Amino acid sequence: MEQWPSLRVADWAETRETLHMWTQIVGKVRLAHAPLVNHWWQVALYVTPRGLTTSAVPSETGVFDAEFDFCEHVLRIRSSTGDERRVGLEPKPVALFYEETMAGLDALGLHTSIQPVPNEIEEAVPFAEDTLHASYDPAAAHLWWRQLVAAHRVLSRFRAEFTGKVSPVHFFWGAMDLAVTRFSGRPAPRHPGGAPNCPDRVMVEGYSHELSSCGFWPGGAGEGLFYAYAYPEPAGFQDHPVQPGEAAYHPELGEFVLPYDAVRTAEDPDGTLLRFLRTSYEAAAENGGWDRRALEDQPTQRAYTARTPA
Structure with missing residues (x-):
């Protein structure tokens, strides 16, 4: 497949x-x-x-x-x-x-x-x-799950490069997105809330600490999109050079976006998505003054070193 x-x-x-x-x-x-x-x-x-x-x-x-x-x-x-x-x-x-x-x-x-x-x-x-929403196309549901599988594989690899506090790769049913979130370790300003039909306390708890989040959302135009944002958004975040070239900052959403089809049709889809995840994280960490030396890791190198005889 x-x-x-x-x-x-x-x-x-x-x-x-x-x-x-x-x-x-x-x-x-x-x-x-x-x-x-x-x-x-x-x-x-x-x-x-x-x-x-x-x-x-x-x-x-x-x-x-x-x-x-x-x-x-x-x-x-x-x-x-x-x-x-x-x-x-x-x-x-x-x-x-x-x-x-x-x-x-x-x-x-x-x-x-x-x-x-x-x-x-x-x-x-x-x-x-709710009798309005009553459609189910099994072929489409299966394809969407396979999109999630592909995104999960790369997000999991990206997650492993961080030794600080980091969420699982998980699916949030509120917005219907697959996400992983890194934290700087510092508390964040109180979130203003405002999500539709959602108590403000939900967003206050969700954004209680400074973070950089990314994921896949099967909405919008085309074939869905990958996104990345920071809370609070530091000065300079929007202007940070994020790769690949198809990625762009979306002012209304307040996040960088990369069309799913730009990843799917790339010569190296996994590598293309990883570049987006890494450079958009750098936009948050560099401009937000994160302690990157303490928070980042290369677990494959660490595992190799651990297996090497003394």
Whole structure:
């Protein structure tokens, strides 16, 4: 299979909007059970060899997980009791997916109460009332997951080059993006909030410390985009030379962006994306006065040295 598949945003817009709501429901289930971790890291989903998972979530009697399988097109909810329930991924309204998911949890003894309204979107229709979003194209969902797999591979390599505080490579269902975030170690000014249908305290916690974040968002025009931003944005950030040539600072978004198709069609897609991730991070670290000597690392060299006989 192609490592970097092509999927135009316009060709799967309706499926994308439906999946956005479905992932919010499952993400909120994790939020309801998992203890708070800094920057809300406990709510995210993770890329798997078949889709997206909550990973193990604590419950009163053990653990459970929920995984979107974009190969078999099913949501699996598994309990440490050995029991499992499935919800089919097929054309169906968000309201029905919500009903089936909550019923599956109840059947496993995982009674869950969530805030049943989506976050970070302008028109937040309660899940139980959403009959508008009902599309599911299995081929498109599979291609999107393969985009996530490709991005995850490179983001993971980039993450490994940092010894300071750094997030996992994780999927945030609020904005529907796959992200990894590095931190300078210094506190940041209080975030003003303002995300649609999202309490300001969410953004205040998420941006409590100075950071440089990057990731993949399957939205906008074309085939989606890679992004990179800093909070707070230091003077000189926008003018920093970021590679490759297709990358540019987007004033309205307040971040550097690189079209997905510029990576996909490059002679060396992985290397092209790494240049973007590294140079956009440098824009934050250099202009923000980060202690790069203390925060950065080359783990492959360190591992090689550790294996070399004395």
